[in-house]
Amino acid sequence: MRDFHLPGRSPVYATNGMVATSHPLAAVEAVQALRDGGNAVDAAIAGAVLLGLCEPQMTGIGGDMFALVKPAGSNEVIALNASGRAPAATDPDALRAEGLNKIAPGHPASVTIPGAIDGFCKLSERFGRLGLERCFAPSIRYFETGVPIAPRVAADIAQTPETFNNAAIRHYTKDGRAYGTGDIFALPAQAELLKRIAIEGRDAFYTGEAADDMLAALRAAGGVHTAEDFAATEATWGTPISAAYRGRDILEHPPNGQGAIALLIARILAEFDLGSLDPNGVQRLHLEAEATKLAYDARNRFLADPEHMTALDRLTAPETARKLADLIDPARAIAKVAPLTEAVHRDTILITAIDRDGMAISLIYSIFATFGAGLASDRFGILLHNRGSGFNVTPGHPNEAGPNKRPMHTIIPGMSGRSGRIDMAFGVMGGQYQACGHAxxxxxxxxxxxxxxxxxxxxxAFADPISGKLQIERGVSDGVRAGLAEMGHPVSDPPSAIGGAQAILIDHTRGVLIGGSDPRKDGCALGY
Known part of the structure; x- marks a missing residue:
């Protein structure tokens, strides 16, 4: 229990329904959807689409989405992959001929076709009660009139990305300057497009004027995207992957997201008696950092579009976790992971909602980098994501950029339960951090x-695979930081707070929902 003498948040308790997400306006509108007779899927759609205005640097209709859904009256969990594919004309040899060793935001190849809208349509059609017109109604109103920029959003958008095209500058800045706290931000042209999608469905986005608008921006940037690529976009249903962690089952979305890596980290950590350690102490953070480094090395080797990877069984096998755990020195950080793992490995906004009938959803929806690719369409101001940056350009690699492929994604929704009964929907935002964050x-x-x-x-704390540093939040004591440095960890301050999480726990015994929302963001958990 928290010390009520100190600043902090208590968990939120309710019985009829609950939503947790990263902006209060989205949480309010999602709960209102529940109160108006909608279910958890309706609430998630209502809140998520609004987050594209409230947190435009994080998400929007030009992005991708993944979801896990537990229908009412069932403990079966269904996965939805609403991530888009690379254009059919993608040529990795041409990318290498440009001298690229990675695909940076702003490069036209960083833009895969946005998949989120098809995902929202499929979710609503299969599971929703209210229909898209009602679910989109709050967003349409706010997109037309605007919302005040929240403090965390203002901090995130303080610098306008250099990759912004002219349309992005016009739609997403205030006369070329970043919006500040309390400034009113609106996207009225997108309100018009949302009205069309609500009535006409996914074709209002993937064909006709909206698709032409996005294609014009992409062609101006040198993209090889076509109308056929947009029209062919389709979200796909699937089955979660899972692992046990000390009696709790963790359910994750299968690849191309990095849920398998969250399971791998958890399985590595299960080889150690973490419960006997200080939760914020040197030894616990050291073991978590080492497990993260080992698991992310596996991610970078194998994770890809499921149609192009063959190593999923190996990534999720208990023996793989045991072998990796054996490589961890409890007293010293591993300097270079890859050489050690060679023998073992041979051969990425979140809203969660639960309704009174027990339907649960964890939905994550993103444009990847801050403001995605920095490319917005002229007419509707659709900000295109840069999920193609998740590809590499290594010949023969399962995640090599290629035609009609889905890139490796960082974003992952999560659920957990015991004895086959789901009791929590959750997720952790934060790009690379997310798999570590789940564990x-x-x-x-x-x-x-x-x-x-x-x-x-x-x-x-996070052993960041890009910087190679062990990023540690200020909540960790100086003594622990010094102890980790003595063990060989290159300790550093993160550029901002690490990630952002949302969770709703179901107390089945008492019939109570218990929600938590990350204070690192501006949002909240709300129930009724």
Whole structure:
């Protein structure tokens, strides 16, 4: 239990329904959808689409989406992959001929076809009660009139990306300057497009004027995208992957997201007695950092479009986790992971909602980098994501950029349960951090008995695979930071707070929902 003498948040308790997300306006409108007779899927759609205005640097209709859905009256969980594909004309040899060793935001190849809108349409058609017109209504109103920029959003958008095209400058800045806290931000042209989608469905986005608008921006940037690429976009249903962690089942979305890596980290950590350690101490953070480094090395080797990867069984096998755990020195950081793992490996906004009938959803929706690719369409101001940056250009690699392929994604929704019964929908935002974040959140609850809000509030550290640094939030003591440095970890401050999480736990015994929302963001958990 938190110390009420100190600043903080208590978990939110309710019985009829609950939503947790990263902006209060989205949380309010999602709960209102529940109160108006909608279910958890309706609430998630209502909140998520609005987040494209409230947090435009994070998400929008030009992005991708993944979801896990547990229907009412069932413990079956269904996965929806609404990530788009690379254009059919993508040529990795041509990218290499440009001298590229990676696909940076702003490069036309960084833009895969946005998949989120088809995903929202499929979710609503299969599971929703209210229909898209009602679910989109709050967003249409706010997109027309605007919302005040929240403090965390203002901090995130303080610098206008150099990759912005002229349309992005016009739609997403205030006369070329970043919007500040309290400034009113609106996207009235997108309100018009949302009205069309609500009535006409996905074709209002993937064909006709909207598709032409996006194609014009992409062609001006040198893209090889075509009308056929947009028209062919389709979200796909699937089955989650899972692993046990000390009696709790963790369910993750299958690749091309990195959910398999969250399971791998959890399985590596299960080889150690974390519960006997200080949750914010040197040894716990060291083991988590080492497990993260080993698992992300596996991610970078194998994770890809499921149609192009063959290593999923190996990534999720308990023996793989045991072999990797054996490589961890409890007293010293591994300097270079890849050489050690050669023998073992041979051969990425979130809203969660639960309704009174027990339907649960974890939905994550993103444009990847801050403001995505920085390319907006002229007419509707659709900001295009840069998920193609998740590809590499290594010949023969399963995640090599290629025609009609889905790139490796960082974004992952999550659920968990016990004895085959789902009892939590959750997720952790934060780009590369997300797989580590899932394992950290579950460990906080299972190993240290934290409630959802405590588990979210707890300080974070992350062995960042890009910088090679162990990023540590200020909530970790100076003594622990020094101890980790002595063990060989290159300790650094993160550029901002690490990630952002949302979770709703179901207390089946008492019939109570318990929600937590990350104070690193501006949002909240709300129930009724």
């Amino acid at each position: 950290h959140l579950i460990s906080n609850m299972v190993d240290f008995g934290m409630d959802p809000q405590e588990a979210i509030d707890a300080p974070r």
